[in-house]
Amino acid sequence: MGFLQGSKPLRHVEEWDEFVQRRYTPGRSEADFRHYDAQASPKIAEFYRLNHENQTLDYVLRKEKQYFGLKRGPKSVWEAAEYLNTLVDDSDPDTDVTQIEHLLQTSEAIRKDGHPRWMVLVGFLHDLGKCLCLYGEPQWGVVGDTFPVGCAWSDQVVFPQYFRENPDAEIPEYQSLCGIYEPNCGLENVHMSFGHDGYIAEVMKPYLSDEALYMLRFHSFYAWHHHDAYQHLENEKDKAMLEWVRKFSSYDLYSKGHSKPDLEQLKPYYDNLFAEFLPEKVDW
Ligand SMILES: [Fe+2]
Ligand SMILES: [Fe+2]
Numbered sequence: 001m002g003f004l005q006g007s008k009p010l011r012h013v014e015e016w017d018e019f020v021q022r023r024y025t026p027g028r029s030e031a032d033f034r035h036y037d038a039q040a041s042p043k044i045a046e047f048y049r050l051n052h053e054n055q056t057l058d059y060v061l062r063k064e065k066q067y068f069g070l071k072r073g074p075k076s077v078w079e080a081a082e083y084l085n086t087l088v089d090d091s092d093p094d095t096d097v098t099q100i101e102h103l104l105q106t107s108e109a110i111r112k113d114g115h116p117r118w119m120v121l122v123g124f125l126h127d128l129g130k131c132l133c134l135y136g137e138p139q140w141g142v143v144g145d146t147f148p149v150g151c152a153w154s155d156q157v158v159f160p161q162y163f164r165e166n167p168d169a170e171i172p173e174y175q176s177l178c179g180i181y182e183p184n185c186g187l188e189n190v191h192m193s194f195g196h197d198g199y200i201a202e203v204m205k206p207y208l209s210d211e212a213l214y215m216l217r218f219h220s221f222y223a224w225h226h227h228d229a230y231q232h233l234e235n236e237k238d239k240a241m242l243e244w245v246r247k248f249s250s251y252d253l254y255s256k257g258h259s260k261p262d263l264e265q266l267k268p269y270y271d272n273l274f275a276e277f278l279p280e281k282v283d284w
Contacts, residue, residue, distance in 0.1 A: 013087070013133060016143045019044045021253050023158070024226060037158060045159065051140040052162035055193040057150040057174060063141070063194040068202045072135070074281035077125070077274045084131050097260065103127060104261035107270075109251050118208065121273055122215045123251060125204060129196030131284070141194055146220045148190045148230060151179025156229035158222070177232055186235035187218065195220060207278050214241040215248040225249055 023036055075083065084099045097105065107123030132142045145158050152175050153163045168174045181190055192198055201217035208216075223229040225245045 013139055013143050016047055024253050047140055048159040049162045051144050053165045055149060056166060056168045060149050060191045060194045067199055070203060070283040072284045075284050076281050080128050084128055087133060101261055105255045106251050108261055109255035117273060118212050121277055122212045125200060126216055126219055127196060129200035132196055132199055142196050145222050146193045146195055146197055147223055149193055150174050150191055151181055152177050154223050154229035156223040156227035181233060183232055184235050185233060187233060187238045190233055203282060203284055211244045214245050218245050219248060219252055
């Protein structure tokens, strides 16, 4: 079984998520963020170093070309979720939630608060793009904060000091405030660092509303939705969508630790939900 290979990346993917969750504990000040980052484990710092050094515009364009054509074949949502769950090392006795459980905890928290059905669906879908790990992509290219490439990096991105070694630092065109973009061109026209957010948004683009797609595409863009950075690239649509992205983020961050969802019992609801918005199989 290939599972053993998959089990190691999972531990890092989870660690990265947990770091983000702790970082965004409610009520933190800007000073708290810096203080907390400085105390991050060496492993977390190393992930961000690799991420920030390797996510060049050129890298992003190559990865978009490789994956955004959706040529890896059709899968139903359940098939995609089960595939993602193979990242779990089932010989591991600790009680960490599985990938499917994280998706269900997020979507169930959204459902309990009475949000529209499409948002419940987004809760379930939002991390399915982590299957990039199973396609062989490095962890630093799948998870963690995302940010625009091809323009100056904001110091509101976590660990901004690691951008110094990114080769794009040497390209003056990419280092002006707006870089290769026009001011207020809109975030949909910006190349974001490559990861699971952008990929799942591409997969779902034919089927979901702008609000839903913004939640998927930008859920790890903390510099924007948590720190108000990159307003020089925002257009009116982004401003209108921001509140939805923020609304979603709180469920992604704080639904963990709730009781374990009962997949068996919930399955009929989700069968209906998927059928309402999506065809039987979607291209990945
Ligand atoms: Fe995510
Ligand atoms: Fe998540």
